[in-house]
Amino acid sequence: MGLSQAQKKAMRSxxxxxxxxxxxxxxxxxxxxxxxxxxxxxxxxLIKIKIALSERETRQQLIDTIVQQTQAEVVQTIGKMALFYRRNPNANPKLSNVARANEHHGRH
Structure with missing residues (x-):
């Protein structure tokens, strides 16, 4: 899978x-x-998750487990927030945060 740096930057935005x-x-x-x-x-x-655990190692283990169990990709982690992405070719464009952002910015 692997997102490019440009894709990750767009998703962080x-x-x-x-x-x-x-x-x-x-x-x-x-x-x-x-x-x-x-x-x-x-x-x-594209979803954001709050990981309300104080230990950094414990948070990282949790993130790794989420990746294993959901097959999602970590886009970014900042403190106790983590951003995950998993492409869904059949996603409803009205629900998909990625599709809505692209539509909002006039890119198709």
């Missing part, structure tokens, strides 16, 4: 304005959290 769709805290990645991540990635392609 889109992601800057997004609110986190999921907050992962002490309970970690429960089945419900994974299901919500799957739904959000399918609908929106």
């Amino acid at each position: 889109i992601g800057h304005h997004l609110d986190p769709v999921v907050t992962v805290a002490e309970n970690g990645l429960t089945e419900n959290v994974i299901a919500e991540l799957e739904r959000a990635l399918a609908d929106h392609e």
Whole structure:
């Protein structure tokens, strides 16, 4: 898969304005959290997650697990926020954060 630096830069720009769709805290990645991540990635392609854990190593392990379980790609992590992308060729353009941003900027 692998996003180019230009793609990542564009997605960071889109992601800057997004609110986190999921907050992962002490309970970690429960089945419900994974299901919500799957739904959000399918609908929106680009999502922001808040990882409310104080230890940096623990946050990184959680991010690695999310990548393994969802096949998403990490676009950016800043502090306790992480931006993930997973392309969905059948995404609804009205829901996809990527499609909406491209439409908003007049790029097709």
